[in-house]
Amino acid sequence: MPTTPVIRTRVKICGVTRVEDAIKVVNSGADAIGLVFYPPSPRAVDMQQAADIAAVIPAFVTVTALFVNPTVEQVQSVLDAVRIDLIQFHGDEDDGFCQQFNRPYIKAVRVRQASDMVEACVRFPGALSLLLDSYKPGVPGGTGETFDWSLVPDDLNKPIILAGGLSPVNVATAIRDLHPFAVDVSGGVEADGPGNKGIKDASKIQAFMNEVYRVDNEQHNS
Numbered sequence: 001m002p003t004t005p006v007i008r009t010r011v012k013i014c015g016v017t018r019v020e021d022a023i024k025v026v027n028s029g030a031d032a033i034g035l036v037f038y039p040p041s042p043r044a045v046d047m048q049q050a051a052d053i054a055a056v057i058p059a060f061v062t063v064t065a066l067f068v069n070p071t072v073e074q075v076q077s078v079l080d081a082v083r084i085d086l087i088q089f090h091g092d093e094d095d096g097f098c099q100q101f102n103r104p105y106i107k108a109v110r111v112r113q114a115s116d117m118v119e120a121c122v123r124f125p126g127a128l129s130l131l132l133d134s135y136k137p138g139v140p141g142g143t144g145e146t147f148d149w150s151l152v153p154d155d156l157n158k159p160i161i162l163a164g165g166l167s168p169v170n171v172a173t174a175i176r177d178l179h180p181f182a183v184d185v186s187g188g189v190e191a192d193g194p195g196n197k198g199i200k201d202a203s204k205i206q207a208f209m210n211e212v213y214r215v216d217n218e219q220h221n222s
């Protein structure tokens with residue numbers, strides 16, 4: 001993990017499915033939203049939902065499109081219809097595939113051991129950052145589970161986006177322990193209840209952001 005804290009930890013809220021939730025995310029001060037283009041996910045959006053959401057996102061908030069092993073045509077059709085600033089590849093794509101879309105990209109690494117992250121830095125030279133997520137067999141992402149943060153090497157040569165099971169309860173510890181460039185949350189800011197995947201809760205989003213602000217201030221005023 002980097003030994004020096006970043007001045008302000010960036011935040012991406014992933015799995016937004018409704019315009020009203022996108023507005024909550026923007027108003028909370030988050031830096032990025034994630035739109036899931038993976039139909040099996042309960043958080044998947046169709047093209048119209050995505051276009052409607054992207055239309056309310058102002059400048060300086062990054063609209064991220066998330067794919068899991070898409071075809072070239074699937075990615076291109078989204079890019080043609082929706083304002084997308086950044087692509088998140090969450091499957092088994094390689095660097096050549098990820099680089100062909102004329103958009104910056106980040107690559108998810110589902111962490112089992114330290115070498116997963118070290119090797120990903122070599123295998124994905126075009127990735128802006130690595131998004132470190134939990135490994136769960138058969139589940140490509142959005143698991144709501146943390147992984148063993150002590151596995152994260154302190155000398156990775158790409159900025160880290162920490163994901164997997166973050167919430168208002170544990171994000172401060174995560175930032176203190178790992179000093180990631182950014183944190184990414186989905187399930188941890190959703191409304192309670194099994195049918196509410198993809199429905200974000202304004203008070204949880206704000207609690208998450210408040211914790212990020214609190215720990216950033218704590219680290220820079222100590």
Ligand SMILES: O=C(O)c1ccccc1NCC(=O)[C@H](O)[C@H](O)COP(=O)(O)O
Nearest residue numbers: 014041141142143144164165185186187
């Ligand atoms: O959200 C999904 O359903 C999903 C499905 C397939 C691949 C990725 C998916 N989500 C990715 C994310 O929302 C986050 O980048 C990350 O996995 C954190 O999710 P969570 O553990 O719920 O905070």
